Amino acid sequence: MADSLQNPAVAGALESSNPDSGPPPKPKRNTFALACALLACMSSVLLGYDTGVMSGAMIYIKRDLKISDVRVEILVGTINVYSLVGSTIAGWTCDWVGRRYTIVIAGVIFLAGAFLMTFATTYSFLMIGRFIAGIGVGFALMIAPVYSAEISPRSARGFITSFTEVFINFGVLLGYVSNYFFAKLPTNLGWRFMMGVGAIPSVMLIVGGFIMPESPRWLVMQGRVGDARKVLDKTSESIQESQERLADIKEAAGIPQDNHDDVVEVPKRKTGGRGAWRQIFLHPTRAVLHITIAGIGLCFFQQACGIDSVVMYSPKIFEKAGMKTDNDRLLATISVGVTKTICILVSTFWLDKIGRRALLLTSSGGFVCSTIGLAIGLTVIDRHPNEKITWAIAFCFLCTLGSVGTFSMGMGPVAWVYSSEIFPLRLRALGGAMAAGANRLSSGIILMTFLSLSKAITIGGAFFLFGGIALLAFIFFFTLLPETRGRGLEEMEELFGTFFKWRSTAKELEERKRKRLESENKKNDLV
Numbered sequence: 384m385a386d387s388l389q390n391p392a393v394a395g396a397l398e399s400s401n402p403d404s405g406p407p408p409k410p411k412r413n414t415f416a417l418a419c420a421l422l423a424c425m426s427s428v429l430l431g432y433d434t435g436v437m438s439g440a441m442i443y444i445k446r447d448l449k450i451s452d453v454r455v456e457i458l459v460g461t462i463n464v465y466s467l468v469g470s471t472i473a474g475w476t477c478d479w480v481g482r483r484y485t486i487v488i489a490g491v492i493f494l495a496g497a498f499l500m501t502f503a504t505t506y507s508f509l510m511i512g513r514f515i516a517g518i519g520v521g522f523a524l525m526i527a528p529v530y531s532a533e534i535s536p537r538s539a540r541g542f543i544t545s546f547t548e549v550f551i552n553f554g555v556l557l558g559y560v561s562n563y564f565f566a567k568l569p570t571n572l573g574w575r576f577m578m579g580v581g582a583i584p585s586v587m588l589i590v591g592g593f594i595m596p597e598s599p600r601w602l603v604m605q606g607r608v609g610d611a612r613k614v615l616d617k618t619s620e621s622i623q624e625s626q627e628r629l630a631d632i633k634e635a636a637g638i639p640q641d642n643h644d645d646v647v648e649v650p651k652r653k654t655g656g657r658g659a660w661r662q663i664f665l666h667p668t669r670a671v672l673h674i675t676i677a678g679i680g681l682c683f684f685q686q687a688c689g690i691d692s693v694v695m696y697s698p699k700i701f702e703k704a705g706m707k708t709d710n711d712r713l714l715a716t717i718s719v720g721v722t723k724t725i726c727i728l729v730s731t732f733w734l735d736k737i738g739r740r741a742l743l744l745t746s747s748g749g750f751v752c753s754t755i756g757l758a759i760g761l762t763v764i765d766r767h768p769n770e771k772i773t774w775a776i777a778f779c780f781l782c783t784l785g786s787v788g789t790f791s792m793g794m795g796p797v798a799w800v801y802s803s804e805i806f807p808l809r810l811r812a813l814g815g816a817m818a819a820g821a822n823r824l825s826s827g828i829i830l831m832t833f834l835s836l837s838k839a840i841t842i843g844g845a846f847f848l849f850g851g852i853a854l855l856a857f858i859f860f861f862t863l864l865p866e867t868r869g870r871g872l873e874e875m876e877e878l879f880g881t882f883f884k885w886r887s888t889a890k891e892l893e894e895r896k897r898k899r900l901e902s903e904n905k906k907n908d909l910v
Contacts, residue, residue: 416618417543420531422591424546426486426523428584429493431554432561433462433520435720436577438695439562439713443574448506452834458510459695460831462517466823469521474816476522481601482530485522487592493519494585501579512578519585525819528803529811533598536620537628537871541734544803545727545796552727552791554584555694556720563713600808600872603632609645631871635808659813670880671807675814677863677879678802682818684856685798686826688750689849690790692833693757693783694719699834700783703761703842706776715780722784726791738868739797740860746793747857753785755850762843794856798822804867805875 441455450458469492476485496516503509528547535543558577565576599618602611612629619625630640636649662668663675693700697719698712706712730742760779764772806814837845865878 416534416536416539419534419595419618420543420546422588422595423483423486423530423534424527424550425584425588425591426489426527427547427550428554428557429489429516429523429581429588430466430520431551431556432558432581432584433516433554434551434691434694435555435558435716436561436581438558438698438716439566440574440577442698442709443566443570443577444509447570447574448509450506454506456831456834458506458513460827460829461510462513462520463823463827463830465514465517466521466524466827467820469518469523470525470816470819470823471521472518473522473525473819474812477526477529477812477816478601478604482526482533482598483592483595485526486530486595487589489519489522489526490585490588490592491519492516492522494582494589495519497578497581497585501575501582503575516581521819521823523588524823525816528799529815530598532800532803532872533600533811534596534614534618536618536624537869538620539735540804540872541739541800541868542731544800545731545734547799548791548796549724549727549731552720552723552795556717556724559713559717559720563710563717566709566713599628600632600811603629603636603638604649604808606647606649607645608633608638608647612645628871631874632808659810663810663813663817668880670876671810673863673879674805674807674810674876675817678805678814678818679821680859681798681864682802682822683825684852684859685794686822686829688747688790688794688853688856689754689829689833689846690750690786690794691826692829692845692849693786694723695830696833697783700757700761700779700842703764719783719787723787723791723795726788727795730792730796734796734800735868738866739801740864740866742793743797743801743860743864744793744857746789746795746797747853747860749789749792750786750794751850751853751857753782753789754846754853757782757786758843758846758850760843761846762841765841765843801864801867804870804872805879807876808872 437459441459444450444458445452445455469489473485473489476488480488493516496512496514496519499512499515500509501512503512527550528544531544531547532540557580561577561580565573567573568576596614596617597610599611599614602608602614608629611632612625615625615628616622619628633640633642638647638649662671667675697716698709701712701715706715730746733742757779760775760782763775764779802818803811803815833845836848840848867875867878870878
């Protein structure tokens with residue numbers, strides 16, 4: 384029995400079952416883990432800033448370089464397609480050189496892209512800069528949530544990982560503010576300064592990447608258990624939690640629990656690579672298939688519902704709604720950025736309290752209503768081109784804020800939190816890369832077709848279409864996504880595999896965990 388007490392998971396279970404031990408003390412939030420996640424999520428500012436700044440910069444780029452609407456669509460949307468390349472490569476470098484050096488690579492690549500875009504003299508030159516910046520965005524979007532999830536203590540994982548979306552929103556707001564101030568410069572200079580400011584977060588990201596610790600899960604995958612233990616001691620809320628997390632990671636990596644060496648050999652099948660591709664695409668288990676569909680589907684629908692068209696083309700929407708001057712439209716877009724930032728901060732503090740599922744369903748339901756409302760308002764304005772319908776203009780403005788607000792309260796942060804935590808350790812890098820790739824692909828398609836789509840079926844018709852897609856997303860979320868709040872990263876696989884029965888699956892997981900602890904107790908008693 385004495386040996387069983389050396390197992391932290393068993394010891395914790397025994398202690399919690401002792402009525403004389405009293406209630407466990409409430410853990411303190413780990414500020415070191417939070418600081419590391421904040422540095423990692425700084426990479427998300429790159430995507431947010433590019434999205435926000437291009438909403439205004441494209442107006443002046445079109446005037447300066449004298450390009451057509453089709454070229455504007457390509458310029459705006461292709462960065463998301465290019466980011467597919469970055470996400471794919473990041474899924475490999477993430478396992479090869481580690482999580483934090485992948486973050487450094489993201490900063491270096493985006494810095495080079497921002498430099499080229501700032502000094503571009505032709506459309507072709509500008510597109511080369513967009514290609515390089517897009518690769519950097521792909522790196523950043525894949526690695527930030529993965530690193531944050533792996534560095535976070537269990538009780539605060541939703542809070543910390545959601546900062547990926549917080550920083551995307553902060554970047555969008557920064558881009559809007561940059562548009563407003565630099566729009567006062569001459570046309571050929573204003574948009575260059577707008578693009579050049581994106582280099583600042585890149586430099587901060589590069590510096591931060593060399594300061595932050597490596598992910599403990601990646602360290603264990605390399606057999607560096609001693610180094611992983613040191614990181615876990617710093618990023619856990621107690622020593623007991625650190626020991627439990629290490630035991631779970633070792634089990635997932637195939638390392639025997641009685642092996643206490645600081646450097647060990649990890650079975651190759653557990654470290655990812657080609658084996659991960661086979662496990663996901665060729666011979667997936669029922670649980671892995673469910674996880675893959677849930678993770679990729681969630682990230683796909685997050686953008687397929689058309690949120691980036693609201694954010695990126697908000698000046699166009701406000702122009703259609705009756706705002707005629709550049710200054711008025713850019714000021715209105717700042718209100719969009721402020722609304723997104725406030726709503727994401729609200730949701731950040733609720734992710735670990737009410738759970739991912741409740742926020743996601745509430746958010747997607749609100750987004751459906753707001754988007755359809757925006758479609759109705761724009762259709763009314765479109766059918767009365769010679770009249771100024773004040774109520775319809777105000778209604779469109781409120782529905783625009785409602786769309787970005789409801790999105791940011793759930794669909795925005797939950798997609799990155801959920802997709803980064805559900806994949807098993809051996810599949811996490813590849814799974815995260817595929818989820819980020821699906822997200823950027825759907826965003827790229829939306830952005831590259833929005834102007835053409837709005838001309839073909841009217842701008843109101845486009846948002847009716849997005850509202851329909853958002854309704855499909857709600858049904859997908861309701862039927863296929865179980866609650867993951869409070870679960871360890873190594874327990875996630877047990878939650879999945881029983882389609883459409885997510886409530887009973889969660890209960891079954893608790894029962895299996897209880898039986899496993901009882902089995903360990905009996906085994907250790909015999910020893």
